[in-house]
Amino acid sequence: MANTYTAIATVTVGSGGASTVEFTSIPATYTDLLLVFSLRSDRSASSISSSLIVNGSTSSYSSRYIRGDGSSVASYTGASSYFNPGEVPAATATSSTFGNGMVYIPNYAGSTNKSFSFDNVQENNTTGAYQTMGAGLWSNTSAITSIEIGHRDYASGNFVQYSTATLYGIKNS
Amino acid sequence: MTHKLIVDCSTGVTTEVELTAEEVAQREADAVAFAEIKAAEEAAAQAKADAKASAEAKLAALGLTADEIAALS
Numbered sequence: 001m002a003n004t005y006t007a008i009a010t011v012t013v014g015s016g017g018a019s020t021v022e023f024t025s026i027p028a029t030y031t032d033l034l035l036v037f038s039l040r041s042d043r044s045a046s047s048i049s050s051s052l053i054v055n056g057s058t059s060s061y062s063s064r065y066i067r068g069d070g071s072s073v074a075s076y077t078g079a080s081s082y083f084n085p086g087e088v089p090a091a092t093a094t095s096s097t098f099g100n101g102m103v104y105i106p107n108y109a110g111s112t113n114k115s116f117s118f119d120n121v122q123e124n125n126t127t128g129a130y131q132t133m134g135a136g137l138w139s140n141t142s143a144i145t146s147i148e149i150g151h152r153d154y155a156s157g158n159f160v161q162y163s164t165a166t167l168y169g170i171k172n173s
Numbered sequence: 174m175t176h177k178l179i180v181d182c183s184t185g186v187t188t189e190v191e192l193t194a195e196e197v198a199q200r201e202a203d204a205v206a207f208a209e210i211k212a213a214e215e216a217a218a219q220a221k222a223d224a225k226a227s228a229e230a231k232l233a234a235l236g237l238t239a240d241e242i243a244a245l246s
Contacts, residue, residue, distance in 0.1 A: 009180045009182045011187050016189070018177055018178040018189070019176065019200075021177070022178065022180065023180050024180065024181050024182065025181050025182045025183040026182050049207070051203075058203070074218075076214065079206065079207065152200060152204070152207070153203065153204060153207035156175070167180075
């Protein structure tokens, strides 16, 4: 990784699990942000959709993404209340597997609307496993100071122990 | 209780916080919205599959073979 990358903060979920992981007080001293995550949910399903919001906002998101499942691929329109940066394994997926992904946010501290790109794979030792790639926009000119990754598609559920998320700051020089 | 992890990037300190009633309500509202989106996606996919099956049946009625119909898609 280029030496312009700086790990701002990293978190590992403990034994009690966590419904969401939130990075707050993100400094405005970088050019771009990169969120890298490895997650698994305790919900009773083979996979769940992860979610991402910034600055606590649950509006003004738009996105398109493609998702393959091992046999077919389709394109989707994302929700308006959050981004869906991909599927991660849940309770009935192959044990001890995690879904890995990244979200890139250029010019996060600027005064224009904020664009995102993301890709993700759901590790699972079966014929079906999701891969997602997409891009989107948060139509808001505020600087991004917080990022939350969770699973807002569901009213309950936690990320399990050893799930991790790391936020990198990237400078253009 | 459901809780979240908050990482303060200015200090590096991680704290564990219980979700507020408002956050729980928002989460439940998000789940309802997601279910509606899912249902719409599944309905659209089913409609597309039904239209394809109908078109193939009409082509077969016109005398096309299965291989000829498959060659069109």
